[in-house]
Each structure stands twice: as structure tokens, then as C-alpha cells.
Amino acid sequence: MMQPLSILVTGANGLIGHRLCRRLLEDGHMVAALSRAEHPALLKPLREHGRLRLFRGDITDREFCRKLFRANRFDAVFHLAVARYFPDPAAQRLPALEETEAYRTNYEGTLNLFQAALGSGFGLPVWVQGSAMMVYDIEHLETMPVAETHPAAPVEPNGFSVLLAEEACRYFGRSAGLHDAILRFPGVYGTGKESGVIAKFVRHCLSGNPAPLEAPGNRTSDFLYAEDAAEALLLALSWLQANSGELPAAERLFHIGSGEEVSVAEAARLIRELTGANIDIVERPAAVSRRFCFDNTRARKVLGFRPRSLREGMSEYVNELMG
Known part of the structure; x- marks a missing residue:
């Protein structure tokens, strides 16, 4: 196990973020959420933990980011x-990219974080960045x-802004020596x-509603359990x-995929x-058939990533909901 670190988690109240915070605390780290x-x-559930500090703020606020990194060494x-x-x-058309919250948060917010880290006076932290299949x-x-x-080929503001954030990460890796890794996630549940x-689907099945459940058989996806996403970040x-x-x-x-291509109907x-x-x-x-599945070979070989099967992950998920 590595020495305890001071770690910042952005998006800490998210599906993956709160699980990551819990795991980091279990491993003995100081966590700024x-x-x-x-x-x-x-x-x-983590608020009373002695090594957790909660910060409320928006990464689109450049001055907030500067103050955060100047006051804390991560x-x-x-x-x-x-x-x-x-x-x-x-x-009738897509809005101007710079007018979307996706662009302001995913790209400009990421730039704010990088520039704040560079100007902190503490040196650059190790950087693990989440990304998505939307690229x-x-x-x-x-x-x-x-x-x-x-080849990445985003077709809407979500994917494009996330890809821009990736490029910002790679840019600071080349220009400033940022020690980084980028993890792309599929659909996470x-x-x-x-x-x-x-x-x-889970809500419908647990509701007692006898109505049939409609699901396309001509669409596949890569469904990743959130606990596996958090594990990949730690790895x-x-x-x-x-x-x-x-x-x-x-x-x-x-x-960071499950390694399983599964139809929605399945x-x-x-x-x-x-x-x-x-x-x-x-x-x-x-109306439009679609297939998707990540090749997780590199994550398996380099990081030692071993995700749960869909049945294993879904069983844990359903059991947690059913108490």
C-alpha cells in the first residue's frame, strides 16, 4: 500500500466520485471532496470522517480554483x-459550443484546474482524469x-468538450511535465x-408494475459497474x-470497459x-441499430484491471437496492 496522500476529487458527489472518496479514505488518504x-x-455517509474535507465550488470559477490550489497542497x-x-x-440546430454548460465545465473548467495547479507554488500533482465513450x-x-x-470523432457538445479536456491534459503533460493518466468510461451503472x-429497467422491475418492459435487441453496449470504475481509478x-x-x-x-458487449434486451x-x-x-x-464495447486489453495488462461480469455487478447493484 502506498503512503497516505493528500488527494483532491472533483465531481466527488457523482456516481463514481463518492465511491472513489470512500475507497481513498479506507486506504488511509486525506481526501478533499x-x-x-x-x-x-x-x-x-462520509461527512463525519476525520480525513475528509468537503469543498463547495464550481471549477468554471477561475478564482475559486486558484484559491483552492494555493491554500492546499495536493x-x-x-x-x-x-x-x-x-x-x-x-x-433547429446545435447551440454555439461555448454557450453550453458542457463546454464551460468540461473544457474551460479543466483548464482552470490545470492553470491553478501550475500557479500554486507546490508543484504539479499526479493527475488522473476521467473521460467517456462520447469522444x-x-x-x-x-x-x-x-x-x-x-480515432476519436465526437458528434455533439458532450463528446467534443470531453475530448478537448483530454487534449488539455495531454498538452500540460507535454509542456509542463504533468504526470497523468486518462481513463475513458462507457455507460456506468x-x-x-x-x-x-x-x-x-431496475426501477420498473422493482416497482411491481406488471406492464411489459420494452428493450431493443438491435443495440448493444458496454455496461460497467461503478465500483469497478472506482477501482480502475485507484489502479x-x-x-x-x-x-x-x-x-x-x-x-x-x-x-475502462467491462469487456462484455451486451444487448439492451439481454x-x-x-x-x-x-x-x-x-x-x-x-x-x-x-430505429437505428448500434453496437458498442470497449477493448480493455491495455487496462488489464498495464493496470491489472479486472472488472466484474455484468451478472456479478448487476447482482450487487440489485441486492443493494433491495436491502
Whole structure:
């Protein structure tokens, strides 16, 4: 086990962030948990922990970021804060990128953090940055499963802003010697997330509603359990601590997938089985078929990442919800 570190976690009240904070505290680290929420509900079980400090702030506020890094010396940063752009169905076109919360948070907010760290006077911390499958054009992938070498091709503000944040990380790695790793996640599920197809299916199956559950059989995805996402982040930090020399940027990008390509209909049937719901699953093909799965070979070989199977992760998730 590594020596105790002072660690900043942005997006600490998120699905992955609050789990990461818990794991870091269990490992003996000092954790600065940053969230925009006035009352971060997912962090409530950790609030009384003596090594946890809660910070409320917004990374789009440049001065806040400067003050945070000047007043605190961090050995490592897990940057997980992210904002989503949700399109207006009535809009005729996409908004200007710089007008979206996704751009302001994901890109400009990331720049604010990097520049604040550079100007802190404490030196640059080790940096582990979260990213997402949105950097790809999911409906026009050239190969499957998707490896880190696949060209990024975002088609909307979420993916583009996240890719810009990745490029900012790589830029500071080249120009300032930032010791970093970027982890791209697929769809992540677990308690604390109310949106997404998995949460929707689980809620329906636990509700007692006898209505059939509709699920497309012509769409596949890579479903990752949130506990595995947190574990991957910890593995990345350990790897960076052990590999202090200069590493090519291409070797510091990891696809953190489950390794399973699963149809949405198959996931629905598994959830029905695990919850014991007495309902029908109706397969209705989506208008556009789609396949997606990350190639996690690099994460397995380099980080030692070993994710749960969908059945294992889903069983833990459902059991937690059912008490």
C-alpha cells in the first residue's frame, strides 16, 4: 500500500466520485471532496470522517480554483467533474459550443484546474482524469471492440468538450511535465444514478408494475459497474506512482470497459431474473441499430484491471437496492 496522500476529487458527489472518496479514505488518504452541490447527498455517509474535507465550488470559477490550489497542497488529483449537454428537441440546430454548460465545465473548467495547479507554488500533482465513450461517433465505429487507437470523432457538445479536456491534459503533460493518466468510461451503472437504461429497467422491475418492459435487441453496449470504475481509478494512481519516469501519452490512455458487449434486451432479461419481476420483455428494434464495447486489453495488462461480469455487478447493484 502506498503512503497516505493528500488527494483532491472533483465531481466527488457523482456516481463514481463518492465511491472513489470512500475507497481513498479506507486506504488511509486525506481526501478533499469538491462538489457544486450545497448538500452533497451521496457524500453524506462520509461527512463525519476525520480525513475528509468537503469543498463547495464550481471549477468554471477561475478564482475559486486558484484559491483552492494555493491554500492546499495536493499530491494527486482525480478530475471527475463533468457537465452534460441535453439537446432541445424543438431546436433547429446545435447551440454555439461555448454557450453550453458542457463546454464551460468540461473544457474551460479543466483548464482552470490545470492553470491553478501550475500557479500554486507546490508543484504539479499526479493527475488522473476521467473521460467517456462520447469522444466517439458511436453509430459509425470502424472496429469493435473499440481500442484506444481508434480515432476519436465526437458528434455533439458532450463528446467534443470531453475530448478537448483530454487534449488539455495531454498538452500540460507535454509542456509542463504533468504526470497523468486518462481513463475513458462507457455507460456506468450503480446506486446513486437515476438516469440511464439500466436504472430505468431496475426501477420498473422493482416497482411491481406488471406492464411489459420494452428493450431493443438491435443495440448493444458496454455496461460497467461503478465500483469497478472506482477501482480502475485507484489502479491508475498506483501505476502512476510506480512509473515516475516519462511515459508516452498513448500509453497513459485507458479504456475502462467491462469487456462484455451486451444487448439492451439481454440486460433487461438479466435484471428481470435478478429482481424476480413477473413481467414480459418485449423486444422492439430501435430505429437505428448500434453496437458498442470497449477493448480493455491495455487496462488489464498495464493496470491489472479486472472488472466484474455484468451478472456479478448487476447482482450487487440489485441486492443493494433491495436491502
